Amino acid sequence: MKPAKTQQESAGSFRIDAEIDRVLATEEELIPSSGFMASVMERVQEESAVPPPIPFPWKRAIPGILLAAGVFGWGGFEFVRSGLPATLTLPHLSAGYEHSVESAGWVAMALGVSLVSWLLSRRLAGRGGLL
Amino acid sequence: MTTTLTSATPKSAADDLADVERVLAGEVRAFEGIVRRWQRPLVNMAWRYCRDRGRAEEMAQEAFIRAWRGLAQWRREGSFSTWLFALAANVYRSELKRFPTETLPLDEAPEPAGPASQQRELEEQRRCEALRRALLALPPRYREPVILYYFHEQDVAAAARNLGLPEGTLKARLSRARALLRQRFPQLEGGKDAMEVAAMERGKEVTD
Numbered sequence: 001m002k003p004a005k006t007q008q009e010s011a012g013s014f015r016i017d018a019e020i021d022r023v024l025a026t027e028e029e030l031i032p033s034s035g036f037m038a039s040v041m042e043r044v045q046e047e048s049a050v051p052p053p054i055p056f057p058w059k060r061a062i063p064g065i066l067l068a069a070g071v072f073g074w075g076g077f078e079f080v081r082s083g084l085p086a087t088l089t090l091p092h093l094s095a096g097y098e099h100s101v102e103s104a105g106w107v108a109m110a111l112g113v114s115l116v117s118w119l120l121s122r123r124l125a126g127r128g129g130l131l
Numbered sequence: 132m133t134t135t136l137t138s139a140t141p142k143s144a145a146d147d148l149a150d151v152e153r154v155l156a157g158e159v160r161a162f163e164g165i166v167r168r169w170q171r172p173l174v175n176m177a178w179r180y181c182r183d184r185g186r187a188e189e190m191a192q193e194a195f196i197r198a199w200r201g202l203a204q205w206r207r208e209g210s211f212s213t214w215l216f217a218l219a220a221n222v223y224r225s226e227l228k229r230f231p232t233e234t235l236p237l238d239e240a241p242e243p244a245g246p247a248s249q250q251r252e253l254e255e256q257r258r259c260e261a262l263r264r265a266l267l268a269l270p271p272r273y274r275e276p277v278i279l280y281y282f283h284e285q286d287v288a289a290a291a292r293n294l295g296l297p298e299g300t301l302k303a304r305l306s307r308a309r310a311l312l313r314q315r316f317p318q319l320e321g322g323k324d325a326m327e328v329a330a331m332e333r334g335k336e337v338t339d
Contacts, residue, residue, distance in 0.1 A: 016313045023259045024266070024281040032174045036188055040166050040195045047199060048159045 068111070075104045143168055147211040154202055166195055169212075173219050179278045180223045181232045182264060190226050194219040216293045220279065224271070232267055265315050273308035276301050 082096030146164060153161035173194055177187035198218055205214045266277055279290035280301070291301040 013313060016316065017309055020262065020309060020312055020316075021285070023262045024277070025285060026259075027175075027179065027263070027281065029171070030175050030178045030184065030187065032170045032188060032191070036170055036174070036192070037163065037166050040170070040192050041160075041163055043192065043196055044159060044162050044199050047196065 071107050071111075075100065075107070078103070144210060144212075148207070151202055151205065151211065154199075162199060165198070169195075169215060172212075173215070176216065176219055176278075176282055177223055179282055180227060182267060183232065186232075190223050191219070193226065194222040197222055213289070213292050216279075216289075217295065220275065220293050224275065227271075262312070262316060265312060269308055269311055273304050273311060276304040277308045280305055 078100045079097070082100060146168065150161045150164040154165075170191065173191040174187050177190040177194070178184065181187055181190065194215075198215055201218065205211060266274060269277070275294060276290060276296075279293050280287065283289035283293070287298050287301055287305075291298045294301065296304075
């Protein structure tokens with residue numbers, strides 16, 4: 001009895017699948033509107049008229065990146081060397097840690113001032129943008 | 132019918148290659164040949180993703196623009212059509228993720244006032260459209276394999292290539308998608324009158 005029902009069910013599924021196949025395979029074909037190609041080519045022309053993006057100035061940026069990495073590396077090293085164990089065990093900041101934080105603050109401020117003066121000079125020179 | 136949509140003949144493959152070379156050499160107008168050959172397949176493919184004509188053209192246009200930008204990335208060992216369809220599928224998928232399709236009401240067609248044969252035809256159309264729209268309600272992982280499988284004339288390998296899936300995975304997802312559709316449309320089983328099925332569909336819409 002049960003196998004017969006299963007057979008019946010699978011036959012039903014097969015028929016539904018065949019119907020799904022029939023419906024989905026006989027999709028009507030859409031014809032693009034007459035202006036489609038022209039609008040695509042218009043956008044392509046616009047794209048081609050735009051100058052290529054300016055590559056990132058790695059040559060100029062690398063010294064700055066290296067300097068920043070060095071400063072942060074040094075700061076991290078000093079932090080670990082002088083202050084980390086104390087901060088982990090003591091609730092108050094050690095003198096060495098405070099000194100490191102103070103130094104890092106000065107370095108960050110110097111970098112900030114440099115960045116602002118560089119941006120200001122570029123703006124005054126009439127060269128907008130960051131790069 | 133779909134043979135002309137998705138199949139690249141040797142001549143068109145040679146034309147594609149020639150046009151791509153010309154575009155990469157700086158001849159922008161050569162891209163027109165590519166658009167002319169592939170506009171119908173790309174628009175039809177987009178249509179199956181969203182079932183909205185205006186949006187399908189917008190999505191196809193975006194796919195062409197992406198193809199234009201990334202033309203140099205086409206590796207010559209694969210066919211141009213495979214690369215283009217895979218790119219288009221990515222574009223359509225992300226477009227629909229950004230702005231999902233709205234499920235439109237099925238009662239768009241006017242009430243048939245003609246003879247019974249016309250009514251039967253309308254009901255049949257309505258039933259087919261209900262099934263095609265039900266496809267859009269499937270989860271994306273099942274919907275896309277179905278769309279591409281039928282778009283590629285039930286070619287598992289082509290659909291799997293476009294989706295970057297193993298064929299076995301695609302078959303499994305197709306099977307699951309069919310099971311979901313069977314649950315939604317049990318009345319599709321043969322032997323039922325189209326009118327009867329459509330009436331059942333209408334009843335279901337009311338209760339859903």
